[in-house]
Amino acid sequence: MVVQAQTRWQRARVVELADVADGVRRIVVEPEYPEHAAPGTHIDVETGNGTRRVRSYSVVRSEGRGRRLTLSVQLSPTSRGGSAAMHRLRVGDELTVTGPLQSFPLAVGATRYVLVAGGIGVTALVAMASALRRRGADYELVLVGRSRAVMAYLDDLVAEHGDRVRVHVDDEGTSLAVDDLVAGIAQAPASAATELYMCGPIGLMDAIARSWDEHDLPTTNLRFETFGSSGRHPAEEFLVRLPQLDREITVAPDTSILDALEAAGVDTLSECRKGECGLCLAKVVGATGTIDHRDVFLSESQKEHSNSLCLCVSRAVAAGSGPNQHAVISLHLT
Structure with missing residues (x-):
């Protein structure tokens, strides 16, 4: 069963596009149900070509009490889904989005x-x-x-x-x-x-x-x-084995273990999908190659031992550089 915070999905129309840096596209949308986005909020966006993917983007600006929300998306060089889909948008296109979600509030009262x-x-x-x-x-x-x-x-x-x-x-x-x-x-x-x-x-x-x-x-x-796309190694394809289910699933460079498992019909637990809450933590029972922990939930010591990982952001890279070499992670899902 997938456990996520209850959100209200709605339509949003793209009304403005501009490049604000090399590889970074500014995207202004007008949501169906406007709501002011406080500093630190983000919206979730449904992306993907035939495959449902949800990506989170910070609200850079909120204008007119949320009638216009500015997002900015960096194009990943390995993207075939989220950022590539966002960069293909044109003015007038519609998206399925949530209202503003807060997980990074700006406090009041600091000196x-x-x-x-x-x-x-x-x-x-x-x-x-x-x-x-x-x-x-x-x-x-x-x-x-x-x-x-x-x-x-x-x-x-x-x-x-x-x-x-x-x-x-x-x-x-x-x-x-x-x-x-x-x-x-x-x-x-x-x-x-x-x-x-x-x-x-x-x-x-x-x-x-x-x-x-x-x-x-x-x-x-x-x-x-956090941004799940950041890490110590470039994203590459790797394999996840689930001995308890006798399954082997391929994780593409542009997706996460969590998304790949869900697409394959494997039940998971998740909430933040950004490597912060630890709800999607899974036990590592074996690995070839290097696990690239991209979360902020595990301690440095836990990451060094690699006895567990966060499904929503962690990846793996192969030890060699051959075209047919893939890292393999064997997991036990709790």
């Missing part, structure tokens, strides 16, 4: 806020930064990317927030020094009342979380939003 966006993770923080500016809050926006060409909304954010923006670009030699960032927070007078919100690649968020812990900063002041 200082630090927002850290890696790559496409900026989409979850644009509205937060604007809200903090309107409040007159003490905040800092840290933008991280491989190059300026792939950093969506960079110029707009600098224009809106001025010297509150710090830009770190890898190919300009200004990569973010995570320990320096966190040490600066820890040394500030208001460190215990500073909240850090982050969204981006798992590697970046793991590094911030480790440094945050090493500096003994309050765990409750570290907030995050």
